[in-house]
Structures are given as structure tokens and as C-alpha cells.
Amino acid sequence: MSAVRPSRRGVLTSAAVVGAAGIGAGVSAVASRPAAAGSPTASRTVPFHGTRQAGVTTPAQDSLVFAALDVTTKRAGDLADVLQRWSAAAATMTTGVPVGGPGGLGGAGDEPPQDTGEAHELPAANLTVTLGYGPSLFDERFGLADRRPAALEELPALPGEQLDPTKVGGDLCLQACADDPQVAFHAVRNLVRIGRGTVRVRWMQLGFGRTSTTSTTQSTPRNLMGFKDGTANLRAEDTADLEKFVWVGGQGAPAADQDWMRGGTYLVARRIRMLIESWDRASLGEQERVIGRAKESGAPLSGTQEFDALDLDKTVHGKPAIDVAAHVRLAAPDTNGGVKMLRRGYSYTDGLDVATGQLDAGLFFIVFGNDPHQQFVPVQRRLGTHDALTEYLKHTGSGIFACPPGVQRDGAWGEGLFI
């Protein structure tokens, strides 16, 4: 019998998780169930309750299930009820326990069990569930028009995007992340089931590998272009920058214009298809010029080590070491008025695009910030116009959501708005 060796990424993540206990929406080392063999991180739990929602600064887990939903009722009370039931179910599932408690898979033989069952005996796998409200939730249906924060405005049309109308918007979003894809899927599936009759899924995206680092304890993963992604990201340990750029009303950030959003953040999601076949035909030199970093080491083309700072003024044989159209030059805070963001995206594939015979795969880009129209939007405008990477990308899905602050132990999602 061959022993199953934990993957290198798994080992690193495990160490990371232990080291990161207490950071941000802290990861607790309390195991709710025995860890599955060969799965060193799987028994870890991330507390659902706290001052911040989990799933923002939590060390990025391996898998994502993202769902945008529409509210199908006009009764605010029905939605409040679902949000309360969602809070209880999410709190339970994040400890590795079925919806409805330890007996949630059983019950009366003539009724469906409270829990669908596919995560039974799987560990909690660092499951986090993060809720967001879309701008459309603040239309006339629930009388919330004057409660919409100014920053929660629909994204404008952006250069070069080719959005699929079936992958845009949503009244609500649920971001479930876990180190086991079945645990993440189980969470969204059960919440959708609880919401039946009040909410319905508008669009959904599965992600299978993190493309960012959100803690100094994590190693840098690679995206589907084969490049290290997340090197220059904001991290849970960058507390002053998180206050300034991520948390609404944080120190050094603009004041919150709605009390219910203080301590929350905004999530922008972009489904970005990579034109993988073209990329794979590009030479190594061209790929590195386009990104502005070396493929193997991840070092900026102006340096030698992954974490060397970008030197945008350095020239080699009279030419900029980092090309004028390189992605990192055009995305860097130094060339964008100092703007920073917390990237927390995932690789995705939806198999074959039968219309073209090419792979439908790329990056499900998720970014958190306290003022997306001054952060994501201007940077993306610039990238969409000048970035050499744009030739290899197609933005096909999009959404913006306000993620309220965390839920206290005796509280529920929807507080300050519906409850």
C-alpha cells in the first residue's frame, strides 16, 4: 500500500494556519472532527462569529464556491428570516457540524433531512462563508434606497470587457471558501436550499486553486498562466494598510457613510477568461515582458528575488527593465496614486468552450477594498486600455457587493438593515 504524502502546498498551508491563529478573522486550531488522512489542514476551523466577516483576511483556502443570488420576494421579513437562518447554518457548518446540529442528517423518515449530507464525516476544512449585498438590493422593493452606501454603485462599463449577461450582478452574494471543494459546495448548496422560495441563484462560479496570498505565512501560488500570483498582495499582517484600504471607516480611510457598513468591506468579482491557447504559444520572453516578472522565480524583471521591490526606473540597454505596458507596472500602487487592494481570487475552468473548441479557463478575480470606485475601477480602466496582458484576457463576468461587518455570537446577517 502506498502512503499518501501531503502535498507541499498542504504542508505549507498547515504551518500557515497554525501560525496565523488569531489573525484577522482568526483561524482556530480547535479540531471539530478528526482530520482526514493525508489532509493536514482539514481539521482546522475558522470562527464564523467576530467583528469582521471571515473569508477576507483569512489565509486563502484552496477552493471557492461563489454564488450571486436574486431575492424573489418583496417581503423584507421573509428575507430577514432567511438571513437569520443562513447565519445559524453557516455558524454550524463552519464547525464541521451538519445544518440542524449533529442530528441534522436524520429526522423524520417522511421529511427531507435538514442537511444534504455530502459533507458528513468530512472535516470543517477551514470553511468560511462571506455574505455580500448587491446594489440592486437597495432598489424600491425593500425601502432601502437611502441606506445604500455611495460606494455600492454598479460598476461602470470598463474597457474591452465582453460580459456574459448571465454572469453579471446579483442582489446578494455568498463566497464559500474551504480546503475541500465538497465542503465549500455543501455550504452554498445548503444555504440555497434554506433560501428556497425567497432567493434563487443568479449565477455561480467554482474556483479550484487560490491565486493569492493573504498572509505572510502562506507561500505564493501560481495562476493558470504559470506565474506566481499574490507576491505583492495586501496581507492579514498589514494591519495599517487594511485599515486604510480594506475596512470601511478604518483608520486613515474615508468615513463610513452608512453605520451598518462600518467595519465591513466591498467585494468586486470579475470572471476573467484567459486565452490560454494564445498564451501557451507566446515565448517565455514575451510572457515575462507582459507580466513584468520572471516566470520561475517570480522576481520583478528589475531584480533577482521574488520579494524585491519593483524598480520602475531601472533600464537595461536603454530600455525599461519592466516594460511600459507590463501588468505589474500598470497595476502597482506607485503608478496608481498609492491605491492598494486585497486580491483573493481563484483559478477556474468550466471545461471546453464548444463554440470555439478552446478551454474556458482563467481567473475568478476577487478583490476587497473600502472604495472600489476609487480602487478597482480606475486601476482596471488603466489595465483594460494599456496592459499588455489584456491581449490574453476576456472579462466575462462581474459583480460588486457590500460585505457588512462580522456577526456577533447573538447576532445575525441582516442586522442594521432588515433586523
Ligand SMILES: C=CC1=C(C)c2cc3[nH]c(cc4nc(cc5[nH]c(cc1n2)c(C)c5CCC(=O)O)C(CCC(=O)O)=C4C)c(C)c3C=C
Ligand atoms: C484591477 C486589478 C487587477 C486585475 C483585474 C488583475 C488581473 C490579473 N492579474 C494577473 C496576474 C498577476 N497580477 C500580478 C500583480 C498584480 N495585479 C494587480 C491587480 C490586478 N490584476 C495588482 C495590484 C498587482 C500587484 C502589482 C504590484 O504592486 O507589484 C502578478 C504579479 C505577482 C503579484 O504581485 O501578485 C501577476 C502574475 C492575471 C493573470 C490577471 C487576470 C487574469
Ligand SMILES: [Fe+2]
Ligand atoms: Fe494582476
